[in-house]
Structure formats: C-alpha cells, structure tokens
Amino acid sequence: MDPRLEEACHTGNLGMLHSLLREDKLLLHKFSSNITASIDNPLHVAASLGHTDLTNETIIKNPDLASDLNPRALSALHLASAHNHLEIVKLLISKVGSHLCFLKDKDGRLAIHMAALKGRIGILEELIKVCPESARALTYQNKSILHLAVQFNSFETVEFLVKKLGVDDDINDLLNLKDDKGNTVLHHAVARRQLQIVKLLLSNERR
The missing domain is CATH 1.25.40.20 (Ankyrin repeat-containing domain)
Structure with a gap:
C-alpha cells in the first residue's frame, strides 16, 4: 500500500485521501477483490480504527473493498464489530448490503460471532436487527x-x-x-x- 494512503487510513485523514485520489482516481481499485488478500486494504484499516468519514468515502469510491478479507480472513465488518465501531457497522451494511453479515473468516465466524466473542452488545443488537438469520449461524x-x-x-x-x-x-x-x-x-x-x-x-x- 502507498505509504501516504496507509497514513491517511491510520489517521483518518480525509483531506489526504482526497488529495491522493486527485493524483490517481483508481487508487482504491488497486487491491484484490473477493479473495483473502496479503495485506489489509484501506477499508480494513479505517473500519478497524473507527474512522467513520474515511470509511464512508472509501465505500463510495470502491464498495467492493467491503467484501475483501484481510490476511487473517477478516472483513471490514468483522473488524468494525470486534472493535465496537457501531456507526461503521451501520454504514457498511446500509451502503454495501446485508450480505456482508455472512462473510466468514478462517474459522467460519461471521461478524456477529466476533461481536459475541468480544461482548459487543450494541453491535449484537444491530446485527440481529438488520440480519436476524446470522444469529443462528x-x-x-x-x-x-x-x-x-x-x-x-x-x-x-x-x-x-x-x-x-x-x-x-x-x-x-x-x-x-x-x-x-x-x-x-x-x-x-x-x-x-x-x-x-x-x-x-x-x-x-x-x-
């Protein structure tokens, strides 16, 4: 990942992301899609750290990143759920789709399983509301x-x-x-x- 993009994602610097996208409109399309990647993509980083605005902009530019799994086979929704970022959980599902609730990690765990494992009650309530079938998975x-x-x-x-x-x-x-x-x-x-x-x-x- 471009070090400047990595810094923008880690710090939640939306201005820096916009600047990088002006230089290269396809910057967020240079990552693997629908497979387990060798590195975290920008959405993984932003969702994990709770950067809501940057997460939103990344989804707008390339929603396919939400379906990517990182080296630990975790999606952005897994990460947001585990780290208790409720607004990002809502954002991912509303902007990309409830199918994200059924992405599995290497142990077959969904985002709702991560929330249960970490004791994230607010996340559990949201996931049960928007995707009740996942509660039985x-x-x-x-x-x-x-x-x-x-x-x-x-x-x-x-x-x-x-x-x-x-x-x-x-x-x-x-x-x-x-x-x-x-x-x-x-x-x-x-x-x-x-x-x-x-x-x-x-x-x-x-x-």
Whole structure:
C-alpha cells in the first residue's frame, strides 16, 4: 500500500485521501477483490480504527473493498464489530448490503460471532436487527453466538442474547445445540465455573 494512503487510513485523514485520489482516481481499485488478500486494504484499516468519514468515502469510491478479507480472513465488518465501531457497522451494511453479515473468516465466524466473542452488545443488537438469520449461524466448530459469549465469560452478553433471541423462540435451539465436541452452552458454562451464567441458563430451560 502507498505509504501516504496507509497514513491517511491510520489517521483518518480525509483531506489526504482526497488529495491522493486527485493524483490517481483508481487508487482504491488497486487491491484484490473477493479473495483473502496479503495485506489489509484501506477499508480494513479505517473500519478497524473507527474512522467513520474515511470509511464512508472509501465505500463510495470502491464498495467492493467491503467484501475483501484481510490476511487473517477478516472483513471490514468483522473488524468494525470486534472493535465496537457501531456507526461503521451501520454504514457498511446500509451502503454495501446485508450480505456482508455472512462473510466468514478462517474459522467460519461471521461478524456477529466476533461481536459475541468480544461482548459487543450494541453491535449484537444491530446485527440481529438488520440480519436476524446470522444469529443462528454456526462456526466451523458448530459453535453458536451463545457458545462464544460464554467463552468470553460475559454474563451481560449472555443475558442480552437469551432475552433478545427468546422473543422469537430461537433461544431453545441454540441452548440445546452441541458443538463439534458435543458440548452445549451449559456444558461450557459449568466447565468454566460461570455460576451466574449457569443459573441464567437453567432458569431459562425451566420456562
């Protein structure tokens, strides 16, 4: 990546980006498309660091960058979700499309899985709202967003998901789901001695 472009993306310098685009209108089109790239593209960097204006301009100039995966097989939506940049999550989906919610990393994790793993409740709420099907998606290890929330050891995240998904009766299927090692969410919580989460899960099963 051009060092000046890299600096603009890291600092969120929109003026510098505009200046570079005046020099080369195709600057943002010189990156791989729809494959796992060898470097982060400008959108990966901007989305990861929370630079909303620069993210927006990059999407306008080349929306295809939103479908690219970085060397860790993460999309811009994965990165924005993991780093809790809600406005960028909204921007990516509204400007590019909800299909971004189904891009998978090397472990089969979607953006919603990253949010669950990191305990990003605001991001989870947004992704469930705009793409509810993604809440039922599983990783390649057959783990659900609840498995990952328990792995993060966040009672607040598990509590939010149980209440949110319970509205549509999705929660029972996810609670009973076994990962590739035969463990349910409750198994993981018990193994980790997460007593508060265990009580929450058991109370939900008795309803």
